[in-house]
Amino acid sequence: MGETAEGALPGIDAATTRACLAAPFGVPVELFPDLYLVRVPLPHNPLKALNSYLVLSDDRTTIVDVGFNHPACEEALDRALAALGRTWDGVEIVLTHSHPDHTGNLDRIYRDGMAVLANLHSFQEVENLQDMEAHVFDPLLLKAATPHQSGLCFEKGKPTLHVSAELLPLKNQPAVTFLREGDVHRAGPYAFEVLETPGHDPWHICLYEPSLKALIAGDHVLERITPSIASWFPAYNALEEFLTSLGKVRDLDVARVLPAHGAMFGDLRGRVMQLIEHHEDRLQEIYDLVAEGHDDIVSISSHAKWRYDNWREWPLDQKFFSMGETMAHLIYLVCEGKLKQTICGDEYRFELP
Ligand SMILES: [Zn+2]
Ligand SMILES: [Zn+2]
Numbered sequence: 001m002g003e004t005a006e007g008a009l010p011g012i013d014a015a016t017t018r019a020c021l022a023a024p025f026g027v028p029v030e031l032f033p034d035l036y037l038v039r040v041p042l043p044h045n046p047l048k049a050l051n052s053y054l055v056l057s058d059d060r061t062t063i064v065d066v067g068f069n070h071p072a073c074e075e076a077l078d079r080a081l082a083a084l085g086r087t088w089d090g091v092e093i094v095l096t097h098s099h100p101d102h103t104g105n106l107d108r109i110y111r112d113g114m115a116v117l118a119n120l121h122s123f124q125e126v127e128n129l130q131d132m133e134a135h136v137f138d139p140l141l142l143k144a145a146t147p148h149q150s151g152l153c154f155e156k157g158k159p160t161l162h163v164s165a166e167l168l169p170l171k172n173q174p175a176v177t178f179l180r181e182g183d184v185h186r187a188g189p190y191a192f193e194v195l196e197t198p199g200h201d202p203w204h205i206c207l208y209e210p211s212l213k214a215l216i217a218g219d220h221v222l223e224r225i226t227p228s229i230a231s232w233f234p235a236y237n238a239l240e241e242f243l244t245s246l247g248k249v250r251d252l253d254v255a256r257v258l259p260a261h262g263a264m265f266g267d268l269r270g271r272v273m274q275l276i277e278h279h280e281d282r283l284q285e286i287y288d289l290v291a292e293g294h295d296d297i298v299s300i301s302s303h304a305k306w307r308y309d310n311w312r313e314w315p316l317d318q319k320f321f322s323m324g325e326t327m328a329h330l331i332y333l334v335c336e337g338k339l340k341q342t343i344c345g346d347e348y349r350f351e352l353p
Pocket of ligand 2 (some may be wrong): 099101156219260261
């Protein structure tokens with residue numbers, strides 16, 4: 001089912017959709033009985049806000065995604081709980097994936113005994129992957145940096161990306177209850193089916209509630225933003241996983257997509273098809289660049305088309321994201337046999353077979 005003639009979602013009128021986008025941070029907007037959207041600010045981040053979803057049970061409050069490790073994020077959830085007459089007692093956290101805008105606040109809000117549920121066994125898994133990735137992207141960042149580029153720092157003579165405190169991995173690593181494909185998580189009057197949807201993040205899940213025909217989509221499908229897909233290892237074909245995960249949600253009976261950023265929307269299938277098309281175009285473009293003779297990540301990334309020109313002058317963190325994205329497409333093409341990759345030391349080279 002798509003949007004109605006007025007552009008409203010079935011069950012959620014246009015006024016509610018607008019109210020969600022305009023709601024002050026920390027003020028709950030009721031979407032369905034006992035299910036609320038709460039906007040959590042993401043300071044200094046282009047995404048601006050995270051949509052947390054709160055579900056009220058008699059003895060429990062479920063919060064889906066919690067924001068950065070930043071006082072403003074903690075404050076927003078404090079306010080929301082108070083407005084709903086709840087306290088931190090009996091709060092359980094469900095995480096759609098590992099990214100810091102969804103998990104970082106755990107370092108602030110975690111209390112002893114709080115249940116944390118996600119599709120990961122331990123936050124150590126996330127840290128391990130980040131450490132491994134750094135071996136690939138550190139040399140690339142050094143190569144991509146212009147002289148005096150801010151954002152690069154050196155530790156023991158080794159270049160690393162200097163990220164703000166909010167982007168660092170969790171300091172405290174609370175125990176996690178593993179959510180897997182097919183699990184049904186009950187909260188309030190609802191039964192959320194867990195769908196594993198890796199791609200944007202290896203640990204990504206969506207939550208499908210059939211009686212509401214609603215999908216809590218995390219960052220898997222967003223209304224306007226194209227979720228970033230990055231990979232740094234030839235062994236990890238993130239784009240293929242993402243496309244498979246898109247196919248998995250495409251035909252669900254969904255009337256309302258509840259995304260982690262931006263507005264709710266109705267036409268899930270239409271949006272999925274747009275995203276698939278976007279990546280097909282991108283694959284062709286990256287292939288053409290290699291065919292023209294661009295053979296390394298920095299050269300390919302800097303010649304690809306992006307929303308902003310003048311790649312060489314971009315901030316380093318933006319170069320980092322664009323190179324991860326480019327790599328994900330190159331790896332996909334290599335796995336399909338359309339490109340050949342050679343690795344010499346920390347140099348990755350791509351050419352036609
Ligand atoms: Zn994310
Ligand atoms: Zn996000």
